[in-house]
Amino acid sequence: MSWILENLDTIGELTLVHLALSLPAVVIAFLVSIPLAWIANRIRVLREPLLTGTGLLYAVPSLPLFILLPALVGTSVRDPLNVVIALSIFGLALMVRSAAEALDAVTDDVQTSATAIGFSRVGRFFAVELSLAGPALLAGVRVVCVSSISLVSVSAVLGVNSLGSLFTDGFARDIIGSILAGIVMTVVLALICDLLLVLAGRLLMPWNKNAATVRPRLRKRRTQEAAA
């Protein structure tokens, strides 16, 4: 335990580095998955090849990918960019199918009515389809976020610093505190990010029934006050 207390600074710093590697990957995976999902839904022949194809990317073993990327992208072996790119690919593998399904689930009724009242195609996509797919998209992003945060750790093997470095160092130097700190911080970080995503979802999508659980409670309190 004393190791942890003595190295709080290092743990804090590695946590931030860990975040800096995983969050961009989540954002990239999300942004790239939306147009791909749109194409998959729009051009039906491409749907299965696209969804299965991107899904298969997840089957690429992570370590060889980390090693191959520098050769493909032209980065140096220890460039953090490799990690971000690899994680974006894994995130994309998870996200494209959920995004395509989320967008596909927006009912025809709403789309017809949006067209009928004068939304243009593009306007309808952003104002109606994307918003209504929100809750399902959020569910996909949560999975990608947690999975990216845990996957980043692998980068330590390549010498790119992250919370994973706490295990590799811990194992190499036989420091239990370091290993523990690495595991606990990764889990805590994933949980906090997930919680923040849920909160953001409630703020951005107050219309969503699953998020609107506050209402009955409020009403109950009000009736109790009225009774008293």
Place this chain on the structure above:
Amino acid sequence: MIEFRQVGKTYPDGTTAVEEFSLTVPSRSTAVLLGSSGCGKTTLLRMVNRMVEPSTGSVLIDEEDISGVEPVALRRRIGYVMQHSGLLPHRRVIDNIATVPRLNGASRADARKRGYELMEIVGLDAKLGLRYPGQLSGGQQQRVGVARGLAADPNILLMDEPFGAVDPLVRVELQRELARVQEELKKTIIFVTHDIDEALTLGDQIVVLKTGGAVAASGTPAELLSNRQDEFVSRFLGLDSGARSLSAEKTDDGELLISDAQGRPLGVVPAQTDRADRP
């Protein structure tokens, strides 16, 4: 004025939804397209705002062929109300109503102000404005739908079975409200329904459609009810079974007691007046 000139619609797979249909809807009147499902009534309705392009013939609004009008711009000046209200579930009631003025370039404040005016016109409590559609009853949602259809102050209102999904009591109330709103605002309305009573209540003219958009009969409600020539029409309207035959019996006070086919009393005609202009 809306004019259908021999319009037809054949889909690529060969099914014909509508064939050689012609109709003129005078300005500020209500035309009802009445028929069972599959008769092409919704197809005809959607030709007016170019959601369906006719394969043959043309649709004219105020003498202008709409095939030359940009569809999105056209739709923004035509009100549209549909079944299950078609409201955007992620926008508050007031913003749903304000959607079309917003699309037309009004500021958010102006559009919302207009939205509250419309809520009053369709008989909705302004307090409901900040709720989401999912928090409203079916009847209230339909009122919001009507308010949204009217928001851009269009000359034309297209209504596709707007009250089809609400319970019968609420439906009657909504029909009454629509009749009142129409009395006040005088829009040109095309109203699609399969409910005969609804057609008789709201239509200035009614077009009864058979499968494939063939016109079985058309005319004012009174003309239709006195038409027993066409077998399809009399069966569709229930004239053949006697369901719409009423009988009158003079009471001791000189009033006329009106009863329906089953002998259920419907009401009385007071002794003094002899008006019989309601079908």
